[in-house]
Amino acid sequence: MSVNKDTFDPTREFNYDFESEGRTAGQWRDGGLVPDKLVATHCAFCGVQCGMYLKVDGGKVVGVEPRHYTHNRGSLCPKGVVAYQQSNHPDRLLYPMIRKGGKGSPLERATWDEAFDYIVSRWQKIQAEHGNDAVAIYSGSSMTNEKCYIMGKFARVGLRTRHVDYNGRLCMSSAAGAYDKAFGIDRAPLPMTDIPQTDCLLIVGSNVAECFPVMTQWLWRARDRGASLIVADPRETPTARTADLWLPVKPGTDIALLNAMLRVLIHENLVDEDYLRERTNGWDAVRAEVEKFTPEYAESLCGIPAERILIAARLYGRAETSLILHARGIEHSSHGVDNVLACINLALARGQLGKVGGGVMMITGQGNGQGGREMGQKASQLPGYRHIDVLEDRQYIADVWGVPEPDIPGPGAAATEMVHLMAEGDIRSCMVVCSNLMVSLPDNTIVQKALDNLDPLIVVDFFMSETAELADVVLPGSVWCEDEGTTTNLEGRVIKINAAVDPPGEARRDWEIVCSLAERLGRGQFFPYTSVRDIWEELRIASKGGVADYAGITWEKIDEQDGVFWPCPSEDHPGTPRLFRERFYHPDGRARMSAIPYQPPAEEPNADFPFRLTSGRVVYHYLSGNQTRRIGFLNEQAPEPWVEIHPHAANQLGITDGDIVRVRTPRAAMELKALVAPTIRPDTLFIPFHYGHRHAVNQLTNPAVDEGVKIPEYKACAATIERLDTAITEPRTTTAKVNFTPETRPKMFPYAVGEVNQAPAEKSH
Amino acid sequence: MVKTMFIDPSRCIGCRACEAACRECDSHKGESMIMVDYLDRQWSVATQPTVCMHCQDPVAPCAQVCPVLAIQVTPDGVVQQAEPSRCIGCRNCVYACPFGVPKFDSEARLMKKCNLCYDRTSQGLQPWCAQACPTQALWYGDYEEFVNQREGRPVNVTNFGNQEVQTRVYHVLPDDKPRLDVSMLIAEAEADVKAATSGASKEAWVL
Numbered sequence: 003m004s005v006n007k008d009t010f011d012p013t014r015e016f017n018y019d020f021e022s023e024g025r026t027a028g029q030w031r032d033g034g035l036v037p038d039k040l041v042a043t044h045c046a047f048c049g050v051q052c053g054m055y056l057k058v059d060g061g062k063v064v065g066v067e068p069r070h071y072t073h074n075r076g077s078l079c080p081k082g083v084v085a086y087q088q089s090n091h092p093d094r095l096l097y098p099m100i101r102k103g104g105k106g107s108p109l110e111r112a113t114w115d116e117a118f119d120y121i122v123s124r125w126q127k128i129q130a131e132h133g134n135d136a137v138a139i140y141s142g143s144s145m146t147n148e149k150c151y152i153m154g155k156f157a158r159v160g161l162r163t164r165h166v167d168y169n170g171r172l173c174m175s176s177a178a179g180a181y182d183k184a185f186g187i188d189r190a191p192l193p194m195t196d197i198p199q200t201d202c203l204l205i206v207g208s209n210v211a212e213c214f215p216v217m218t219q220w221l222w223r224a225r226d227r228g229a230s231l232i233v234a235d236p237r238e239t240p241t242a243r244t245a246d247l248w249l250p251v252k253p254g255t256d257i258a259l260l261n262a263m264l265r266v267l268i269h270e271n272l273v274d275e276d277y278l279r280e281r282t283n284g285w286d287a288v289r290a291e292v293e294k295f296t297p298e299y300a301e302s303l304c305g306i307p308a309e310r311i312l313i314a315a316r317l318y319g320r321a322e323t324s325l326i327l328h329a330r331g332i333e334h335s336s337h338g339v340d341n342v343l344a345c346i347n348l349a350l351a352r353g354q355l356g357k358v359g360g361g362v363m364m365i366t367g368q369g370n371g372q373g374g375r376e377m378g379q380k381a382s383q384l385p386g387y388r389h390i391d392v393l394e395d396r397q398y399i400a401d402v403w404g405v406p407e408p409d410i411p412g413p414g415a416a417a418t419e420m421v422h423l424m425a426e427g428d429i430r431s432c433m434v435v436c437s438n439l440m441v442s443l444p445d446n447t448i449v450q451k452a453l454d455n456l457d458p459l460i461v462v463d464f465f466m467s468e469t470a471e472l473a474d475v476v477l478p479g480s481v482w483c484e485d486e487g488t489t490t491n492l493e494g495r496v497i498k499i500n501a502a503v504d505p506p507g508e509a510r511r512d513w514e515i516v517c518s519l520a521e522r523l524g525r526g527q528f529f530p531y532t533s534v535r536d537i538w539e540e541l542r543i544a545s546k547g548g549v550a551d552y553a554g555i556t557w558e559k560i561d562e563q564d565g566v567f568w569p570c571p572s573e574d575h576p577g578t579p580r581l582f583r584e585r586f587y588h589p590d591g592r593a594r595m596s597a598i599p600y601q602p603p604a605e606e607p608n609a610d611f612p613f614r615l616t617s618g619r620v621v622y623h624y625l626s627g628n629q630t631r632r633i634g635f636l637n638e639q640a641p642e643p644w645v646e647i648h649p650h651a652a653n654q655l656g657i658t659d660g661d662i663v664r665v666r667t668p669r670a671a672m673e674l675k676a677l678v679a680p681t682i683r684p685d686t687l688f689i690p691f692h693y694g695h696r697h698a699v700n701q702l703t704n705p706a707v708d709e710g711v712k713i714p715e716y717k718a719c720a721a722t723i724e725r726l727d728t729a730i731t732e733p734r735t736t737t738a739k740v741n742f743t744p745e746t747r748p749k750m751f752p753y754a755v756g757e758v759n760q761a762p763a764e765k766s767h
Numbered sequence: 768m769v770k771t772m773f774i775d776p777s778r779c780i781g782c783r784a785c786e787a788a789c790r791e792c793d794s795h796k797g798e799s800m801i802m803v804d805y806l807d808r809q810w811s812v813a814t815q816p817t818v819c820m821h822c823q824d825p826v827a828p829c830a831q832v833c834p835v836l837a838i839q840v841t842p843d844g845v846v847q848q849a850e851p852s853r854c855i856g857c858r859n860c861v862y863a864c865p866f867g868v869p870k871f872d873s874e875a876r877l878m879k880k881c882n883l884c885y886d887r888t889s890q891g892l893q894p895w896c897a898q899a900c901p902t903q904a905l906w907y908g909d910y911e912e913f914v915n916q917r918e919g920r921p922v923n924v925t926n927f928g929n930q931e932v933q934t935r936v937y938h939v940l941p942d943d944k945p946r947l948d949v950s951m952l953i954a955e956a957e958a959d960v961k962a963a964t965s966g967a968s969k970e971a972w973v974l
Contacts, residue, residue: 065791068898078899080787211780215901222778222902226918230947240780240812246947297960309956316952621782635787649809659809679809 040067041502045082046144046482047624049366049492050074050194050216052082056483056502063089063483063502072564073194073493079215081624084633088481089503093465093632095478096507105457109476114508114518117475121433122522124458125161128430134411138165138420138429142436143173143374144625145512146487146499147552148537150370151385151544152513152529153435154378159403159528160520164411165429167381169437171417173330174371175711176338177364183339184346184594186587187549188387189372189494190363191355192325193567193579198223199359202321204314205233206256206345207331207717208365211240212621214492217365224359230321232314234259234306235331236616237646237688238681247314250683253616254603254718255304256332260344261292261598262300263315267351268292272319274353281356281586284595288347291597303600305683323360324352330367331618334716336604338708344598355593356582366492368625369482373490376550377541382413385541386548395548402544403528416712418443418705424452433460435479435512440468441626441694444714445669445705462515467628468694478509485511487534488560493579495565496555513537546571549587603718604706605668607685611720613651614683615667617691617699618717627692643693644675647723648684652676657725665689667721670701676723687721768909769843772883772897773921774816775939778904781805781814785896785905792884792895800848800881801896816905818896819868819881820925820934821846828932829860829869829880838878844935845885849878865927910937918942 037057044051053071057064063086068076088094098117099109112120128136139161141153150168157166178188185191197203197220211218218241225231233242234249234256242248251259267273268289278285297308318324326349332341346362354360366372378385378399385402388395390413400407415423421439423429425448443449450472453459458474461467470476483502490496505511510518513534520529531537538557545568546553554570555577566577585591607614622639623630630636645665647657657663659678664671665687674689674697682688689699704719786799802817822828827846830838837853838860840846849860849869856876860869869880884894888907892898897907906913913921921937 068893068895076893076898077901077903078784078788079782079901080784083784083787083791083899211902212782215780215782215784218778218780218902226916228946238812240814243812244777246949308960309953312956312959313949313952316956621780635790639783677808679811681812 037064041483041500042069043483043500043502044071044489044491044497045078045369046085046088046629047081047369048214049368049371050214051369051489051491051495051497052078052216054078054082054085056086058502061503073491073495074216075219077216077219080622080636080639081630082216084635086483087633088464088629089483090506091465091632094506094509095464095466095470095476096509097478098508099476101474105454105474109473114510117477118518118522121458121460121475121519125431125523129161129163132430134162135164135414136428136430137161137163138414138424138432139163139167139379140417140420140432140434140437140439141166141168141379143168143170143368143371145370145374145436145482146485146489146534147370147373147377147496148487148534148541149436149485149512150374150377150379151541152516152537154380154383154385155403155528156516156520157379158410159405160516160523160525162409162411164414165381165420165423166379166414167417167420168374168379169417169442170368170371170375170380171712172442172714173367174333174364174375175416175713176333176335176708177328177342177366178375179339179708179711180342180346181364183596184343184350185355185582187581188375189550189568189581190366190492191361191581192359192363193493193495194220196359196580197221197325198227198229200224200321200323200325201229202318202324203229203231204318204324204326204348205231205235205241205245206260206326206328207234207333207341208327208329209235209237209239209241209331209618210327210365213329213367213619214365215621230317232317234314236614236683236686247310247317249306249310249314252305252683253614253686254335254606254715256341257337257344257598257600258295258300258303259306259311260341260348261295261600262297262311263318264288264344264348264351265292265295266297266312266315267319267348270316270319273351277353278351281591282350282593282595283590284597285351287597288351288595291599295600305685318348319352323357324349324354325360326362327365328362329365331717334713335718336706336708336715337601338713338715339710340596340598340601343596346593347595347598350593350595355586356584358580361582364492369491370489372492372494373488373496376490376545378544381416384410386545386552387550388548398547399544402540405528418707418712418714421449421452424455427455430456431458431460432456433462434469434473435462438463438467438469438626438628438694440472441628441691441698441700444700444703444716446698446700447670448705462512463628464509465628465632467626468698477515478505478507479515480505480509480511484509485513485534488538488555488557490568491565494567495579496552496560496568497565498557498560604715605704605719607720611667611722612685613721613723614686615665615702615719615721616686616688616717617703618688620690620692623690623692625692626694631692640690640692642674643690643697643699644677645723646677646679646682646688648682648686649678649680650684652678655723655725657723662726663723664726665702665721665723667702667704667719669704672696672699672701673726687723691716768911770888770907770909771821772818772894772936773906773908773913773917773939774818774936775904775906775917775919776813776815777919777939777941778902779803779814779816780902780904781812782901784899784901785816788895788899789881792886794886795879798879800879816896817866817868818905818936819846819883820866820932820936821883822932822934824933828863828865829878832859832863834859841885845883845888846880847882847885848880851875851877854878865925865930865932913937918946
């Protein structure tokens with residue numbers, strides 16, 4: 003966590019939280035004492051998918067209780083503890099809205115019929131005049147497998163467009179592409195419960211403590227058994243603080259470090275030649291490529307002292323079992339796939355893939371980031387991780403869906419490409435589900451232009467996100483605890499989410515919205531679902547025989563076994579928690595190693611922009627912050643972004659801690675507070691990305707993408723920082739927090755203890 | 768064996784899951800009785816959680832100095848928050864606590880502090896903060912369990928000048944000997960890295 007609470011105004015008004023919610027003390031005392039029921043489910047947020055119980059009383063979700071699930075054991079991070087507060091949130095969208103006066107007019111309330119008619123009539127017109135591909139679907143992965151499956155099917159069978167993609171493009175496509183290329187399967191090879199078996203943890207490009215806090219306990223269990231921890235990160239994050247070795251790598255230069263470590267392993271005879279000979283292809287090319295990466299050469303590229311690289315390689319190489327954990331730090335790069343392949347080379351050279359607790363493990367970010375990229379909502383993908391350009395795959399899915407195979411469209415544009423097609427007018431309408439493009443896509447001037455160009459832009463969301471504010475039609479969807487289904491967590495464990503309450507107001511479940519649209523498009527016969535279970539049963543059949551095989555998983559089995567790991571080809575198969583024990587998933591059973599030459603980031607510092615800007619996360623917020631910025635406790639810890647800068651750099655520029663400064667990149671500039679601390683490289687700046695409008699760091703970031711998988715390079719661009727001539731002084735109030743009013747102050751008998759009314763904070767719309 | 772809380776600040780990642788969880792308690796919803804503080808953000812990201820230490824021997828200082836015996840101690844040694852029916856707002860407890868735990872709420876005229884989630888622990892559940900803590904920096908269990916599973920030396924006697932306070936809650940201090948001899952590895956590495964370039968890499972800022 004990188005925020006000092008004193009930096010922000012401590013008397014700042016809350017967003018929604020119990021303190022401002024307006025419950026009386028009596029409601030505190032009586033409500034929630036013994037709830038009607040406890041609903042077992044998992045968290046709304048990150049890929050760990052912690053188990054939890056939701057307390058439901060009087061048809062509302064009133065709290066959370068710990069649940070001893072296999073991988074979180076009752077632990078929850080702060081987001082998980084307050085996640086339930088999304089359910090009754092005053093910002094919930096309760097009815098459909100349409101910009102009835104056209105672009106530029108305000109959103110007005112409409113009925114569902116009006117909204118559906120508006121959308122369908124325009125879609126039919128656009129597709130008739132400009133072709134089926136003029137309408138696109140932009141989906142997301144923070145929703146159940148069933149919904150992800152429906153989105154892909156709706157695009158191809160309902161709308162018959164080739165353009166469907168999702169926000170996981172921005173997140174997991176590097177790791178997916180690399181694992182697919184190297185192993186033939188895109189999944190973490192071991193469960194978190196195996197992590198304690200390792201002797202050395204090498205974390206490259208992941209701030210586990212802030213992004214997957216509950217996973218940290220597994221790292222500590224390994225360390226309690228003697229494992230060493232090496233962390234490569236431009237900042238000294240909470241993960242790096244207690245590491246045995248911190249490698250302060252320059253953003254975007256990780257290949258130099260990884261190749262240099264591999265060269266040390268080769269020269270010190272720490273390579274497992276037998277394993278390489280029996281289980282891999284391509285080692286010779288890799289060995290030749292890394293020869294030039296001496297520690298000194300690597301130091302000149304990546305900025306880590308040569309001794310540290312040597313020590314890291316020795317610690318890693320001398321460990322019997324070692325595990326590399328990696329995430330967006332290296333994957334958000336114009337050569338993200340290559341970065342991950344370089345990690346894979348290291349793990350294969352040490353013969354770790356297939357060992358219990360060893361190998362390389364991608365850490366999937368979104369709650370259903372893993373499942374969401376298998377269900378066919380990806381641009382070139384069909385359910386079960388099938389490929390849309392392979393005839394057998396198309397034929398199988400066509401049979402499952404009951405459509406002729408030629409009717410299934412070809413591959414479409416990736417999410418990062420879709421934005422350009424929208425800006426140029428090739429895509430004229432888009433439905434956005436479970437995503438907030440105005441915060442999450444890079445260089446958001448282009449995104450604004452693209453979204454303004456769409457007519458209509460339809461957004462399905464449960465809060466008025468920055469993207470929904472630009473929409474022509476806003477449809478109120480359901481939050482996670484209002485629907486049931488499965489998600490697949492970062493381990494590849496398929497788990498069950500259960501519904502606790504019904505959606506409020508006129509909000510509908512996302513899959514119900516999509517089925518209604520399909521019906522009105524005249525394609526309802528392909529979406530005959532009356533319950534989520536119907537979708538799940540079809541999903542199982544659709545994924546059968548594919549790489550991501552869910553055929554043998556049932557909801558009952560998930561409850562019995564605490565989750566089932568795919569591939570699970572038949573009902574009597576127990577699932578596959580550990581991969582690669584005997585073979586990899588290419589036809590010859592071998593892993594493929596690729597020689598990775600050094601590539602710099604797309605935009606490196608120059609005279610005008612001497613710093614590297616990297617963007618990242620805080621523990622309190624999740625993705626675009628659309629959910630977490632609205633929950634008082636979370637938002638109070640980090641209400642605004644800041645820029646982290648090292649004291650050496652700050653002194654030279656005359657910046658002191660707390661100053662408002664301007665950070666500029668070739669694209670735009672933004673003004674924000676400075677946090678001056680030595681826990682970052684002096685040549686690097688860091689800004690968290692969870693904020694919107696003028697606080698969005700994606701105004702500044704570089705839209706360059708990895709050529710193969712189209713993931714943007716969020717983690718490295720060139721920037722400069724300057725003091726403003728006059729600092730903006732925020733008005734400070736000195737009213738103290740009021741806990742009790744005279745009416746509710748504790749009296750002798752009877753007395754009430756708890757919070758009291760405070761007027762809810764004014765909302766801006 | 769008696770179950771108690773163990774605080775290991777080296778594992779604290781500052782996520783404030785404990786604060787979020789403590790605020791969920793029905794009896795003081797919205798207020799956290801555990802505080803997580805940066806030691807010095809302008810130096811490092813190190814954080815420290817502060818809970819009531821449930822002092823034992825002598826009698827908890829806050830309970831000892833309360834003129835109206837508002838601070839009760841259960842038979843198993845858990846120090847409760849001030850009884851609203853007795854608390855007169857004198858703030859003696861706030862001054863007496865060596866750890867700075869009790870907070871006085873002027874509007875409520877009541878001292879508030881952690882009571883080890885007595886409503887949960889008396890039924891065999893864990894306190895919410897220890898249950899939620901993602902890194903097990905806050906850990907609830909008994910002494911033998913801790914020593915068998917974890918590294919670190921749990922200590923429950925704290926010296927304040929000439930005075931000693933024994934507490935129910937343990938602080939976990941680092942083991943005397945670190946497991947990994949990084950200095951030996953550094954010496955080994957320096958010998959192998961070419962002398963010409965290694966001088967350039969001795970940057971003071973690299974922590």
